[in-house]
Amino acid sequence: MPNSGNLKDLIDLDLLQNIQDRLSEITGLAFNIVDFKGNPINNYSNFCNFCKKMRSTKEGMKLCYEANAHAGLEAAIRQEPYVFKCPAGLVDVATPIIMNNNYLGAIFFGQVKTNNEKFLSIKESNYCSKMFKKNPTLKKDYDEIKYIDYNKIESIFSLVKIVVNQLVEKSVLNSIQEDVNFNNIKLIKEQEERIKLEKQLKVLNLKLMQTPMKLNFEFNILNSISNLALIENAPKTQEMIYSLSDLIRYTSKNIGCEVTIGEEIKNIITYLKIQSSRFGKRIKYKVDIDENIKKIKILPMILLFVIEYSITNGLSPKKEGGTINIKGYILENDAIITIKDDGIGISENELFLILNGKCENEVVGMNIYNINEILANYYGKTYKADIRSKVNIGTTVRLKFPLSHMKENNKSKT
Structure with a gap:
């Protein structure tokens, strides 16, 4: 399912941020929104200390971004929320944002432990164990991460799915309205241009009607001058008049x-x-x-x-x-x-x-x-x-x- 649009351009980011913050307040879970490459497009909401510290390192951030990109794509393929375990073993949920059959990004929430162990880690890594050895407080932060019943997770991702669908429908309607407005403006301009061309055509037709009359008048004058030159015995003048007549005749004959x-x-x-x-x-x-x-x-x-x-x-x-x-x-x-x-x-x-x-x-x-x-x-x-x-x-x-x-x-x- 190829991406053919930019999430930032198609959906109101301020509205997305507001929805994300409210959902985080209601559920007490961490939320963030990423584009189709797994890169965050707004501010995180309610991230736990463990995840903040993990993302504070270059390798840790790379692990998280890659996991999000993979999970978002899995959700897009299923066109349903996708529950998975991150490389640190925490449960996250990716809800895809799909508009006109194009995957634009996903809303992620979670960073919790749950009583359901059926989910496999989306990417295996020993980076967390290395970090635990280097930073003892990180293990403490990990142990403090709360457990949440899986049924509650299912209820939350059902709610998020409804919110995303409503948001996409609103954005699609806005996009259609923008297209309608653009087409209306284009139609008005085309009508104005058509009226302008019709006026120009009328002027041109008038000129074309006048041209033969004008040329006949000019030829009659030239014939009179030519006859006068002949009477006055001015052959050079008569020759120039004949040449001028030929020039005008050539021009008029070949219009268009x-x-x-x-x-x-x-x-x-x-x-x-x-x-x-x-x-x-x-x-x-x-x-x-x-x-x-x-x-x-x-x-x-x-x-x-x-x-x-x-x-x-x-x-x-x-x-x-x-x-x-x-x-x-x-x-x-x-x-x-x-x-x-x-x-x-x-x-x-x-x-x-x-x-x-x-x-x-x-x-x-x-x-x-x-x-x-x-x-x-x-x-x-x-x-x-x-x-x-x-x-x-x-x-x-x-x-x-x-x-x-x-x-x-x-x-x-x-």
């Missing part, structure tokens, strides 16, 4: 979907062309993507947000501008994309704020934080972006995507 790395890179090049038109020779870029990973599907906009950060916070503030290098390859079971710039870099403190979502006033920085949260939730915590940066040298962002995960996604979507 996965895209291939090849599609994402094509969209990124469109974005980089727009930025190159804006910054001229100050912004340069190089793209080197392994053909083997171009058909692998990933979440859209992840790479674009990193590149946006590199341009806005890395290269744009630098007077002479710089270069973004985008490289993609396979490493073991992952597709690796590195985005490296030679911009102004990020300080340790700023990087800490970004990675912990504390740059509230900086939308682009929050995008980096959100990317990490999305990657961790979608692929696992080990797939967060690895960002290395040095001030006035540049920043490298390393992203990885699990091939096995994406291959499964590809199969399910083909």
Whole structure:
């Protein structure tokens, strides 16, 4: 019968001590309570001088603890009070404390002599005889231990058994009530969370309804501007408007979907062309993507947000501008994309704020934080972006995507 709980945690020790003291007063016997290992968990009640002296030595205490552990286990196996003789030959009774079929400990009482000699000593030892020779007063203490009729011992252990059963039932009821209270609190929190999610869903649905209307409106405006550029003979402006239209169309089309790395890179090049038109020779870029990973599907906009950060916070503030290098390859079971710039870099403190979502006033920085949260939730915590940066040298962002995960996604979507 294995132990799966702590007696101190499951039963009120103050109540146990009070019950033990009252029983000791009523019966005149010694009482103590031990855990399932035989170790006392509270103060002794009415111990005789002989037993106090025996437990005052290391070997004597060890003998008593081992005897209690053995007797408690015997009582637990029988699920009844177990009467035995301790190594000193005194009669003790172990009443098991069993809760939910788990043996937690036992209440012991006795330290007496009785007229019934049928009980064997639970553990033979010559330690007592050695102690008698060393300490003559110990023999006197032993001789003064009172005799008690065995029928009275039986009556007492019947009473103790009733008390223990009542105590266990009370503790079980308390445990059930605690579980009920915990489940009620958990249910209330779950209901609150559900209401919160329902509100968020309503807001999201509203945004999704508004998105097509907003995009149609934006496309109409862009078409008007494009026609105006054509009338005014401004081909470069018209080209930028077409590129911007492609960018918006790509973004809107892939909301909530996965895209291939090849599609994402094509969209990124469109974005980089727009930025190159804006910054001229100050912004340069190089793209080197392994053909083997171009058909692998990933979440859209992840790479674009990193590149946006590199341009806005890395290269744009630098007077002479710089270069973004985008490289993609396979490493073991992952597709690796590195985005490296030679911009102004990020300080340790700023990087800490970004990675912990504390740059509230900086939308682009929050995008980096959100990317990490999305990657961790979608692929696992080990797939967060690895960002290395040095001030006035540049920043490298390393992203990885699990091939096995994406291959499964590809199969399910083909």
